[in-house]
Amino acid sequence: MEEKMPELPEVETVRRGLSALITDKKITKVTLIYPKIIQGDTQTFVKEMTGRTFKEIDRRGKYLLFRLSDGLTMVSHLRMEGKYSVKENNEPLDKHTHVVFDLVDGMQLRYNDVRKFGRMQIVKTGTEVQLSSLQKLGPEPTPETFLIDDFYQELQKKKKVIKTALLDQTIVAGLGNIYVDEVLWMTKIHPETKCFDITYQQAKEMHDNIILELNRAIKAHGTTIFTFSGVNAQIGSFQNELNVYGKKGEPCPRCQTPLEKIVVGQRGTHFCPNCQQLAK
């Protein structure tokens, strides 16, 4: 079973796993095999990264923030299929390795991305919050930062449907196609419900479920092993914990009605036509 990568829980898992492998490692060389992965001037990127040391890794939404020595930060987004791995420098490169960071100890941090959608750029630490991509992010989905009253107010203002709204990262950061479907199923809300039609009570339940589900996923991934080769899912990983995503035609775990798949905002959307009805 191949591991699906990049919603908040997966990015968080990569952050934790990678931290243990590269913290305090100095970069001796940077190789750009497919330079379009880099945003901004590529030569500047190589020049600035080379000779720096990886410090802690932070995360904001689905963005990884690699802190480096001398007040620099590499901002990295995995998009659809980006993956990091740490391997010995004599191991042959994968077909889809696009960026290689040689480390002092003969290891390499490698960035793989079949679809080449992922992006990375270097900025001065602290200025990353000014990037348009990070600036527009809503709160992190934690009880301290994601506040129910704000959430409800935001929903009241929006004219689009809830599935699309949750995906756009501005109301709350970190949800992707899988967990949005899961959260809406948990909350018994139809994905095409207009945001302004959602009641305070529903918003409250959805808010709690968002925090719950993402934490549950992070915890489940905690049993995942981050090896030198990348993230290895343990047998029976989170795939088994999903209730609706990728389960078209299977019985709803709550009411046994066959699950359906529709398109909402150009994204495949899984839901239970019985549990999640459109109020009209």
Added chain:
DNA sequence: AATGATGTTAGAGA
């Protein structure tokens, strides 16, 4: 063989 779908988001246009 051709078409459509795949975890995301920036950017264009309405």
Added chain:
DNA sequence: CTCTCTAACATCAT
């Protein structure tokens, strides 16, 4: 500003 649609790309299923 808000919202919708498309492009970026490779692979796999139909």
